[in-house]
Amino acid sequence: xxPIKPILLSFLLLLSLSAAAKPKSYTLASPDGRxxxxxxxxxxxVHYYVYLGDxxxxxxxxxxIEHSQGGKxxxxxxxxxxTRRTIDETVASPFTRQATMRNHCNELTLHLKEGLSLxxxxxxxxxxxxxxxxxxxxxxxxxxxxxxxxxxxxxTAPYVSQFDSLRHDVQYSTSxxxxxxxxxxxxxxxxxxxxxxxxxxxxxxxxxxxxxSALLDYPxxxxxxxxxxxxxxxxxxxxxxxxxxxxxxxxQLIVKERENYIAEMDRTKHFPWRIMMVGTxxxxxxxxxxxxxxxPSRVNDISWIKPGKVAWEWWNCFNISGVDFPAGVNNDTYKxxxxxxxxxxxxxxxxxxxxxxxxxxxxxxxxANDLPDLFKVVPEIDLPMLVQYAKERNVGIILxxxxxxxxxxxxxxxxxxxxxxxxxxxxxxxxxxxQLAVDFYRRAAExxxxxxxxxxxxxxxxxxxxxxxxxxxxxxxxxxGLEQMKWAPTTVDQMRYDCExxxxxxxxxxxxxxxxxxxxGGRWNYHPCWMEPMSQGTRCHxxxxxxxxxxxxxxxxxxxxxxxxxxxxxxxxxxxxxxxDETRVLQGEVGEYIVTARRKGDTWYVGGITNWxxxxxxxxxxxxxxxxxxxxxYTDGINAHRRGSDYRHETPKAVLPVMTIHMAxxxxxxxxxxxxx
Numbered sequence: 001x002x003p004i005k006p007i008l009l010s011f012l013l014l015l016s017l018s019a020a021a022k023p024k025s026y027t028l029a030s031p032d033g034r035x036x037x038x039x040x041x042x043x044x045x046v047h048y049y050v051y052l053g054d055x056x057x058x059x060x061x062x063x064x065i066e067h068s069q070g071g072k073x074x075x076x077x078x079x080x081x082x083t084r085r086t087i088d089e090t091v092a093s094p095f096t097r098q099a100t101m102r103n104h105c106n107e108l109t110l111h112l113k114e115g116l117s118l119x120x121x122x123x124x125x126x127x128x129x130x131x132x133x134x135x136x137x138x139x140x141x142x143x144x145x146x147x148x149x150x151x152x153x154x155x156t157a158p159y160v161s162q163f164d165s166l167r168h169d170v171q172y173s174t175s176x177x178x179x180x181x182x183x184x185x186x187x188x189x190x191x192x193x194x195x196x197x198x199x200x201x202x203x204x205x206x207x208x209x210x211x212x213s214a215l216l217d218y219p220x221x222x223x224x225x226x227x228x229x230x231x232x233x234x235x236x237x238x239x240x241x242x243x244x245x246x247x248x249x250x251x252q253l254i255v256k257e258r259e260n261y262i263a264e265m266d267r268t269k270h271f272p273w274r275i276m277m278v279g280t281x282x283x284x285x286x287x288x289x290x291x292x293x294x295x296p297s298r299v300n301d302i303s304w305i306k307p308g309k310v311a312w313e314w315w316n317c318f319n320i321s322g323v324d325f326p327a328g329v330n331n332d333t334y335k336x337x338x339x340x341x342x343x344x345x346x347x348x349x350x351x352x353x354x355x356x357x358x359x360x361x362x363x364x365x366x367x368a369n370d371l372p373d374l375f376k377v378v379p380e381i382d383l384p385m386l387v388q389y390a391k392e393r394n395v396g397i398i399l400x401x402x403x404x405x406x407x408x409x410x411x412x413x414x415x416x417x418x419x420x421x422x423x424x425x426x427x428x429x430x431x432x433x434x435q436l437a438v439d440f441y442r443r444a445a446e447x448x449x450x451x452x453x454x455x456x457x458x459x460x461x462x463x464x465x466x467x468x469x470x471x472x473x474x475x476x477x478x479x480x481g482l483e484q485m486k487w488a489p490t491t492v493d494q495m496r497y498d499c500e501x502x503x504x505x506x507x508x509x510x511x512x513x514x515x516x517x518x519x520x521g522g523r524w525n526y527h528p529c530w531m532e533p534m535s536q537g538t539r540c541h542x543x544x545x546x547x548x549x550x551x552x553x554x555x556x557x558x559x560x561x562x563x564x565x566x567x568x569x570x571x572x573x574x575x576x577x578x579x580x581d582e583t584r585v586l587q588g589e590v591g592e593y594i595v596t597a598r599r600k601g602d603t604w605y606v607g608g609i610t611n612w613x614x615x616x617x618x619x620x621x622x623x624x625x626x627x628x629x630x631x632x633x634y635t636d637g638i639n640a641h642r643r644g645s646d647y648r649h650e651t652p653k654a655v656l657p658v659m660t661i662h663m664a665x666x667x668x669x670x671x672x673x674x675x676x677x
Contacts, residue, residue, distance in 0.1 A: 024079055028108045030122040031086070035278055037120060037127050041110070043078045045144075046118060050127055052278055055203055059230070062146035065131055067265065069114065069138030077118070081111040087121075093291060095307050095471055095552045096510075097583040097598065103292045125287050126277040130214070130270065137266030145221060145234025145274060147210065149185060149200055152229035156180045156504060156590065157188070157198035158480075160222070165191060169258065171222075172237035175431050176461050176478040179497050180504070185232065188225030193235060195222055196462060199284070199504050199590065207590070209277040209284050211508045213293040213465035216442050218272055219262050220433030220461050236262040237434035248429050249358045251402025255432070263435045270295070272464065277507060285503045285585040285594065294465025299449045302471050306423070306454070307552035307578045308347030310398065311337050315483060315514060316559040317531050329354040330380040335389060340560035342393035344574040348553075349390060350426060352400040355381050374405045374413050387421040396423035403429045403459070407440055414451040424454035424472075433461040445470035456512055456553050463509030467552075474553040479505055481513040482557060486533040490526060494536040495611040495666045496591050502548055503590045514555040515545040516573065518562035520644030523612055523665055537609075537666030538644045540636050544668035546576045547607025548596050554578045569649070572634075576605065587617065593663070595619070602675050608661065609668040614641070619659045619671060628655050629676040636664035 025040035039048040046063040049056070066075050088104045105123040112118060115135025121128045131143075159181055160174040171193045178195075181188075185200070197211035210232075212221050219236040226233055238258040246254040273293040277284055299305075313334075318327040325332040337349045357376040377383050387397050399422055406413060406427050417425075427444060430437055441457065448455050449472045458477040467473050480497055488494070505511060517535035521527065526536045535542055546554065556563065556573060563570040577600040586606070588594030595608040595617055608617055621628065630651065637646030641664045661669050 026082065026108060026110070028106055028120050028122045030124045031088075031104055031106060032124045035122055035124065035127065037122055039108070039110075039120060041077055041079055044076055046077055046110070048120075048129075050276065050278075052206060055206060056150040057202055057206070057208060057278065059148040059150055061148040062144055063118065063129065064144040065116070066141040066144075067116070067133075067138055068141055068261070069136050069265070073141065076113070077110075077116075078113045079110050080113060083109045083111070091292060093288075093468070094302060095305065095467065095474060095579045096291065097550055097580050099581045101288045101292060121293070123289060125279055125283065126275060126289050128213075128273045128275045128289060128293055130273045132270055133265055134269065135265075137264070139261045139265055140263040141261045143234065143236060143262070143271070145223075147223070147232040147276075149202070149208075149230035149232075151203065152184050152186045153203075154182065154201040155185050155188065155198060156182055156201070156500060157194040157223075159189070159192045159194055163192055169255075172434060173255065173431055175459050176433075177480045177484070179480050179492065180500055185225060186227060186229045188232075190225045190227050193222040193224050196220070197504050197508050198223065201590075205280055207279060207281060207284050207503075209287070209504060209507045211275050211277070211290055211462065211464070212272045213275055213290045214270060214295050214469075215272045215433075215438060215461075215464035215466070216295060216469065217435065217439050219435045219438065220464070221272070221274070237432070238262055239264065240434055240436050243436075245404055247431070249353075249402060251404045252429050252431065253404055253407070255434070281503055281590050282585040282588055284507060285588060285596075286583070287507055290463070290465050290508050291468050294468035296469070297471055298446070298469055299471055304452045305472050305474070306347060306396070307474055308554075309574055309576075309578065310348040310350050310553060310555050311341040311346050311560070312350050312352065312514065312555045312557050313337055314350075314352035315486070315533060315555075315557040316562075319532055319559045320561045322561065328380075329378060331382055331386065334381070334386050337560060338386070338390045338393055338395050340563070341395045344563075344570055346395070346556065346574050348396045348398050348423065350398045350400065351381075351386075352426070353402070353428070354378070355383070355399065356401075356405070374401055374409070375416065384420055391421055398422070398424045398426055398454070398456070400426045400428060403427060403440070406444065410444060410447050414447050414453055418451035418453055422453070424448070424456070426456040426458060428458040430457070431459045441466065442470075445473050448472055454553065458512065462505065465509070467509055475510050475512040475551055477512045478508075479511040479513055481511070482515055482517060482535060485517070485526075485528065485535055486530050487528050489528065493612070495541075498537070498541070498545070498609055499588075499593055499611045500591050502585075502594050502596070503588070506550055510550040510552055512551060512553065512555070513545065513549050514557045515542050515549070516555055516557040517542050518558040518566070518645070522641055522644050525644075535644070538636050538640045538664055538668060539647045540634050540640070540663075540670065541609050541666055541668035543573065543634055543647075543670050544607035544609045546573065547598055547605050547670060548594055548609055552578050572632075586619070593617070604673040604675065606671040606673070607668065608663060610663040610666070612665045614663060614665045614667065616660055616662050619661060621655060621657060621659060621673070627676050629674050631655065631674075632672040633661075634670045635661055636667040636669065640664040640667055
C-alpha cells in the first residue's frame, strides 16, 4: 500500500481535530451594552476577550483549571449546557460607604462536565468570572488565570515584600504592605509576584483594576509579568504540608513544606470571583463589585455590631505627659486612654501587643498549665478591672492577638474574653494567604461572631468581600499605612501613595490605615521617629483621610496629650462618622488627588487630599441639591507648606455656588455641609 502523502495526512489530522473540538462562542454584555465579553471554548480550555465600546481591553486570555477527583485529573472543559439570567436587586450594605448597593448585571453560566461550572457576570462597571464545583471531594492542582491586555500599557502594582532569586516560595509569606511600582506590563520583573488589587492604565483614560472576591476557603491570587507585551499571569501559593511555630515573638506559623497542589476541594464549593473593574479614575474609586460579588452575610443578627473610632497607644508609644505615673503597659496608662476616649465620645480603646505575656504561645509541657499566652496577662494589667472601668465610661475594649496564640485556642479565647466584656480582637501577623491561612480568617470571623466580638485583621491580605459575609469583621490592614512613618526613610513618597489607594487598594474594601497624626511634616522636614512619630503632609491631609478612606473601625493614632492640646479639633475628629449612607467621588486622578463626598443623615462631609503638588479644587455646592443650613471648613494654613500642623478652621456664613479650596503640597481639606429639609 502506498504511503499517505504528508499534506494529505496533515489535512486528515486537521479534520479530525475540528470534529473532536469545534469551538463554541458566547457573548455577554453589560446592562448598558458598553462592556462586552466574548467567550469561547474548544472543550479543552476557555478563552475570553473584552471590549469597552470600541476600545479593546483584553486580547484572547486563558481560563483553565486542573483539578483531581478520585485519582483522575480532569482538564477538559466540555460545555454541557448554557444558562443566562439578569440580576437586578438592592443589596443591604451596612458598615460600608453606603446603606444599600444596586446589584445589576447579566450572567452567563457554562455548565461543564464532572460537576464543574464557569460563571461570567457583566456589570456596567466590570467583568467577573469564577468556577463553581459541585462534584466529589478532590483537589485543585492549578488554576490558570491570564490577562492579555491589548497594549503594553502602564501598570500600578505592589510587589510582595519578600524576594529571593534562589527561593521563589519566600514570596508567599508577606504582610501585603508595599508601595506601588509604576512601569509597563512588559517591564514588570517576571520573577516577582504582585498582590492584588493592582491597576492597568489603558487607552483613552480607561483604567482596569484587578482584584478578587468571595475569598473564603481558597488561596489568594498573585499576578506576575512574563516579559511579553501586555501579559499578566496568575499564581497561587501551594497548600502547606508542614508548618512550624515561629516568626514575630513566636506568634506565627511558618510554612516549611508545601504540597504540589493549591487547594483541597472538599473545603470549597464556590471559587473566588476574578474581578476586572473597568472605568475612569473616579468610577473605579466608586466601584462596588468586590462587595456585591461576596457571599451574603453569614451573621444573622448584626444589631450588636458597633463600628466607631478607637483610641490607640501603639503608634504613639504611650507618649503621654503631664501625668504622675510612668507611661507604659500598666493600669494607670490604660485608664488614662479610657478617660480620654470617654471625654471625646470615642467608642473603643485598643490594648495592642504587650498586655499578654509574649513568647509563651507554647503550652506548658508538664500539662500543669494548659493556657496559651492570651490567658497570661502581664502582672501590670488588671484586665477585668480595666474592662469594667471602660464600660462605666461607655468605652469598649479591643484586644490585640497574635495569629498563632489566637488560632491554637480560638473557642476558649473568644468565650473567655466575651464573658469578661471585651468587645473584639485585632488579630495580627498571619502574613499568608494560602488555603490554610484563608480558612483561618473564616473560622476566626465565625467564632468571634458567635461570641459577639468585632474583628480587625492585621498582617492581612485585602478584604476580598469578607466584610459582607462576616459584617463583624470591620476592618483589614493590607495597606502601607501610617505605621510605616515610624521608620520609613525620607525617600518614601507617602503622599503619592495616599492618592493611589482610594482608587486601587480601597476597591477591595475598607482598610485600617490608622490616620490621625498630630505632628505633621512637610516635604523637607519629615523624618522617621519611633518614639514620637509624625506623618508626611499636612494636618488637614490627615483629617481628610477620615473622609477619603473607608474604615468602619477607625483609629485616632496619636497621643491623648497631643489631642488634648487642641480639644475643638479633637472633638471634630471624634465626631466624624465611620460608616455612611451615601458616597460620591467628585473628582480625582490616580496618584495626584481625590475629592470624596459622603453623607451621614442630614450632613455631607467632603474631603480632599493631594500629593506633593499644591492645587486648587472647585467644590460645586449645588451637587447636593438640598438646603444648606451651615458650613464648617478645615483647610491648610498659609504656612502649611513649611509647618504641616498649620490649618484654618472657618464657619462661613455665605453659601456660594462654587467654593474654590487651596491645598498645600501634601495637603487636604474637610468641608461639612449640614442640610435642612
